[in-house]
Amino acid sequence: MVAEVDNSQEKIRHCCGHRQPASNGAFFKKLLVLLLCLCSTSPAFASERILALAPHICEILYAIGAGKDVVGAVSYCDYPEEAKSLPRVGSYNRINVEAALALAPTMAIVSDEKMIGVQKLRSLGVKIVQSHPEQVDDVLLDIRHIGSAVGQRKRANQLADSLQKRLDKLDASMENLKTAVFYEIWPTPLLTAGKHTFINNVLQRIGLRNVFGDVELEAPRVNVEAVIAAKPKIIIIPSEKRDVAKRIRFWKKWLGEDIRVISVNPDLVHRPGPRLLDGMEYLAGQLEGLQIEH
Amino acid sequence: MIQMQALRVQRGDKQLITSLTMQAKKGEVVVVLGPNGAGKSTLLLALTGLHADYAGEIILQDKTLPHYSHQEISLQVAWQGELPPTEFGLTVQQRLEMACSGKLEKLAQALAYFELKPLAKRALGELSSGERQRVEIAAIMVRDCPIWLMDEPTAHLDMRHQVDCLKLMKQEAEQGRLIITVLHDLPQAAAIADRVVVLDGLGGVEVGLAKDMLxxxxxxxxxxxxxxxxxxxxxxxxxxxxxxxxxxxx
Amino acid sequence: MNIRKNPYSLFCVLLLISLAVALIALGMGEHWINPLSPSSDMESRILWELRWPRLLTAFAVGGMLALAGAWFQVLLGNPLAEPYVLGVAGSAAVGAVSAMIFMPDAAWAVSLGAFVGAWVGITVVLFFSRLGSARLLLAGVVLAAFWAAVLMLLIALLPERGVALAYAWMMGDLSNSALPIWLLMLVWAAALACGLILSLSLDKLLLGEKHAAALGVNVPHLRKLLLLLASAVTALAVTAAGTIGFVGLVVPHLMRLLLGSLHQSVLIASAFGGGVLLMLADTAARTVISPAELPVGVLTAIIGVPVFLWLLLRRNA
Structure with a gap:
């Protein structure tokens, strides 16, 4: 009996998703019965069905205990482990409205309202919440914001408070070193982070000075010569899609054996989510070693 | 000099010539007549080795065409046909130098004959069709091959240059060249033809002396x-x- | 001596010009370094290990693209053809981006992908090579559109950060040639030599295929050879530097205007002219908004398009 109900519930959602006009009488009767069943059994009915349309949003939702309400995600929502099995409804710049509606969402949290398909969702009655942190502080604000939007205000505030504490500690422990750092987003062609980037802000918060932090571009192309001229003391390399050992040899060749090269999991520093402090603390930890050396 | 035996020429699905057997000797002018699309130009291309879709045999001197390389055919047979494209800015002089393979005295002679000297440095694209046609006739002159295949040599030409062109053809034949040419103008054909090939456009061919055919x-x-x-x-x-x-x- | 007529003096003059440009370009960068007397060990390393290989890459790739462009123009009987016209750049980009998707952890895979992609594109084009010039060009345009569509499809599959990288590759980069410099220079020289050997036949091909054949050129042979040669050179250029537009279109065209249309001089001048142009463009790319760099492929297109349109208007006048 229960199994049957669940199954029918799926059907309703499916129909709602497609906004098919229910046209035959038999179907209506079925619907009525099912609605009665639903009212009597399901407390989950009150909570939202959420689409997490960016990797950092997905991480936040799981971290504040709203993971059970997430019904769909986009490509590269790969953390935590449970998120990997979520149905996918799009990628970073567009969503498939039909696939999204089939999941009967009541809310979509997006990183950019201009993402293709989002306005369509809104016009079909799905609540749209935006989260696009451009600075470290925004991450904490957005966690609180998302928490209140999905009815997990308490846990979201707890999380944000604890992250804030870690951030304060970090701020206090890092003297404003202004150590020059080069952040190697990509080796070929050599790309780095410019002025108005999240990464630039992350670097500032751990007391570093991004040597290309005044370039008014998002991901400027630079050349080795420009890096040499900028005299960084530290190179940070996201440990993705490259041979880190080879990059370390490369930079030592050009900047001398003293150059400190740190490799870091990019998801911890590029992604404005709850793991950001892990990444920042990791980098800060690596820097302490550096202070001893000097 | 050139011999066709049971030559059957087709273009795609269309039979242009069902069977042509004839022999053309040096010193002759052979005029090919026929309505549009009958296969006159295609016949000339087949004789130049540029149209492979034929059956039967074309014998040049003593060997069939497939036994010759492109290079060897080009020493025997010169072809004049459509006006070359002008996009790349070739000059008259350059176009003729390509044809003359180093024989510069021939080139000067041809330029003089068709009054092309003042045009020699000009690009082909700057000339009128008539002038470009004169360049093409000059180009076949400088080739100095024993056989000339000429596809409507008098097209685009004014009356005087038509006469010059026909005179040239007659003279060259008298000096021992074989000239096979497509013409549309009957008086012109009558003026130079020794023999005439008529294609009827349905596959039929007739060959005969000019006086019988015209x-x-x-x-x-x-x-x-x-x-x-x-x-x-x-x-x-x-x-x-x-x-x-x-x-x-x- | 008239350098238009004498290939040896043309070669020597262009070689000197190229060396002079290279010397000046070598000095330019993050800051000026006198190439003849660098003041420190680091300066001389910057000169000879960073700037010089990059200049040579630019020279070789520029020359290769210009030669390939000249060949494609004759082959297709269209002076407005360029090396990427038959979709080789598109298929190379598809290969490169596929490598980014399917082998994301290996940087070398991108170059390999580009090379394989370029050859897949060439093989497809060769299949159509028996079509006449006009239809071959049409087939090429359609193929290029097809590869562009596949590329868009693949880019849609990339993560956000990956998209920036895909575009970075497509806009061309001379700083990290996957192919060794000596190989590029060798290809440049071999391509020029092949071009010169074929130059008389190429001239005849300017008269159209029938005239060329009547002048003793084995046209089907030459067409296949030319298609293979031009595509192979394009594939190597794309593998080394990504897609760099308009060098292959503008340079041969410009050289024809300056030196006439005979291939001996056009090919020599294109091989050097393309090289010099790309050295200059890349020097500009390195220095204009320093310390950031402009993508060189975009720069050549921005310079190339107005020049091209101007040529087009002039031809009409």
Whole structure:
């Protein structure tokens, strides 16, 4: 009996998703019965069905205990482990409205309202919440914001408070070193982070000075010569899609054996989510070693 | 000099010539006549080795065509046809130098014959069609091959240059060249032809001496045009008084 | 001596010009370094290990693209053809981006992908090579559109950060040639030599295929050879530097205007002219908004398009 109900519930959602006009009488009767069943059994009915349309949003939702309400995600929502099995409804710049509606969402949290398909969702009655942190502080604000939007205000505030504490500690422990750092987003062609980037802000918060932090571009192309001229003391390399050992040899060749090269999991520093402090603390930890050396 | 044996030429699915057997000797002018699309140009291309879709044999000197390389054919046979494209800005001089393979005295002679000297440095694209046609005739002159295949050599030319061109062809034949040419103008054909090949456009071919072939009786059924006169005077019977039609249907 | 007529003096003059440009370009960068007397060990390393290989890459790739462009123009009987016209750049980009998707952890895979992609594109084009020039060009345009569509499809599959990288590759980069410099220079020289050997036949091909054949050129042979040669050179250039537009279109065209249309001089001048142009463009790319760099492929297109349109108007006048 229960199994049957669940199954029918799926059907309703499916129909709602497609906004098919229910046209035959038999179907209506079925619907009525099912609605009665639903009212009597399901407390989950009150909570939202959420689409997490960016990797950092997905991480936040799981971290504040709203993971059970997430019904769909986009490509590269790969953390935590449970998120990997979520149905996918799009990628970073567009969503498939039909696939999204089939999941009967009541809310979509997006990183950019201009993402293709989002306005369509809104016009079909799905609540749209935006989260696009451009600075470290925004991450904490957005966690609180998302928490209140999905009815997990308490846990979201707890999380944000604890992250804030870690951030304060970090701020206090890092003297404003202004150590020059080069952040190697990509080796070929050599790309780095410019002025108005999240990464630039992350670097500032751990007391570093991004040597290309005044370039008014998002991901400027630079050349080795420009890096040499900028005299960084530290190179940070996201440990993705490259041979880190080879990059370390490369930079030592050009900047001398003293150059400190740190490799870091990019998801911890590029992604404005709850793991950001892990990444920042990791980098800060690596820097302490550096202070001893000097 | 060039021999065709049971030559059958087709283009795609269309049979242009079902069977042509003839022999052309040096010193002759052979004129090919026929309606549009009958395969006159294709016949010339086949003889140049540029149209491979044929059966039967084409024998050049003593060997069939497939036994020659492109290079060897080009020493025997010169071809004049469509005007070359002008996009790349070749000059008259450059175009002729490509044809003359180093024989510069020939080149000067040809330039003089067709009054092209003042145009020599100009790009082909800056010339009129008539001037470009003169360059093409000059180009075949400088080739100095024993066989000339000429596809409508008098097209685009003014009257004087038409006469010059026909004179040249006659002279060259007298000096021992074989000239096979496509013409549309019957008086021009009559002026130079020793022999005539007529294609009817349906696969049929007739070959004969000019004086036998250039007659109303022979050509009217091919062109569906009423002809009057004979030999040099053979021409369409223009009947102005005839209602609605310029030419009388044969 | 008239350098238009004498290939040896043309070669020598262009070689000197190229060396002079290279010397000046070598000095330019993050800051000026006198190439003849670098003041420190680091300066001389910057000169000879960073700037010089990059200049040579630019020279070789520029020359290769210009030669390939000249060949494609004759082959297709269209002076407005360029090396990427038959979709080789598109298929190379598809290969490169596929490598980014399917082998994301290996940087070398991108170059390999580009090379394989370029050859897949060439093989497809060769299949159509028996078509006449006009239809071959049409087939090429359609193929290029097809590869562009596949590329868009693949880019849609990339993560956000990956998209920036895909575009970075497509806009061309001379700083990290996957192919060794000596190989590029060798290809440049071999391509020029092949071009010169074929130059008389190429001239005849300017008259159209029938005239060329009547002048003793084995046209089907030459067409296949030319298609293979031009595509192979394009594939290597794309593998080394990504897609760099308009060098292959503008340079041969410009050289024809300056030196006439005979291939001996056009090919020599294109091989050097393309090289010099790309050295200059890349020097500009390195220095204009320093310390950031402009993508060189975009720069050549921005310079190339107005020049091209101007040529087009002039031809019409």
């Amino acid at each position: 007659t109303a009786k022979c050509l009217e059924p091919i062109f569906h045009v009423k002809l009057k006169g004979n030999g040099y005077d053979l021409m369409p019977a223009y009947q102005k008084e005839y209602h609605g039609e310029l030419y009388e249907k044969a």
